Amino acid sequence: MRLLTPVAFIAPLILLVSNCGSGPAPETLTPAPAALPEAHVDPATAGSISGRILFEGKPPVMPMIDMSSNPSCERQHKAPAKAQTVVVNPNGTLRYAFVWIKDGLIPARWTPPAETVQLTQSGCIYAPHVTGLMVGQTLEIINEDPVNHNVHAEAEVNQAWNISEAPKDEHKLRKFAKQEILFPMTCSVHPWMRSYIGVSSHPFFAVTGEDGAYTLKGVPPGTYTIEVVQEKLGRKEGKVTLSASGTATIDFTYGS
Numbered sequence: 001m002r003l004l005t006p007v008a009f010i011a012p013l014i015l016l017v018s019n020c021g022s023g024p025a026p027e028t029l030t031p032a033p034a035a036l037p038e039a040h041v042d043p044a045t046a047g048s049i050s051g052r053i054l055f056e057g058k059p060p061v062m063p064m065i066d067m068s069s070n071p072s073c074e075r076q077h078k079a080p081a082k083a084q085t086v087v088v089n090p091n092g093t094l095r096y097a098f099v100w101i102k103d104g105l106i107p108a109r110w111t112p113p114a115e116t117v118q119l120t121q122s123g124c125i126y127a128p129h130v131t132g133l134m135v136g137q138t139l140e141i142i143n144e145d146p147v148n149h150n151v152h153a154e155a156e157v158n159q160a161w162n163i164s165e166a167p168k169d170e171h172k173l174r175k176f177a178k179q180e181i182l183f184p185m186t187c188s189v190h191p192w193m194r195s196y197i198g199v200s201s202h203p204f205f206a207v208t209g210e211d212g213a214y215t216l217k218g219v220p221p222g223t224y225t226i227e228v229v230q231e232k233l234g235r236k237e238g239k240v241t242l243s244a245s246g247t248a249t250i251d252f253t254y255g256s
């Protein structure tokens, strides 16, 4: 057996001693950036901002999605599914428009809700087509299909990622660290699969539904820039002033 020399015994002891010095701890050398104050909304003066996202002109015809390359996907649809790139509701409004307060809020740290936001792969289509959630909130990704999907967050401000999700797999949970409005969520297996994610640092955002309307509730009084983002038709913004306990309305109109 090889005997250890006295030096081999002493060296680790010297290292231990040097680590117990009385100098400043490393973290005190680089002060943390000033944290934003926690957001506070006075319910006595909060109001709401609402409106509709209108579409003027002839609605574009959305193509049928060709799933023939994957019969397991195709079999789940009685009739071919339509692309959801531009969806005009029967009342002449736009569905799947993301609306949010782009500017005007006092800088603050907003706490995300504990509830997860679900994104489901069903019939090899993402549902909902557009999803909004807060920075730090959990996105729960579900695969209801009998096929493998590959969930690809094509984020640019946030870290992009690409994960596979097998049928009946455990739901994948992901959070986003930064505000980013909007970025595509695609599937590397099925090229037609495409949805959009909006990550907001505050809770004042909405995605329009079948009525093409939105309401942002619990907003402090102030003057705000409201922005609408539509994946194909682009961005529009407008200013609105909300009085204490008031309601403000701002509509946006896209055209063909």
Ligand SMILES: [Cu+2]
Pocket: 124, 148, 149, 150, 187, 188, 189, 190, 193
């Ligand atoms: Cu897929």
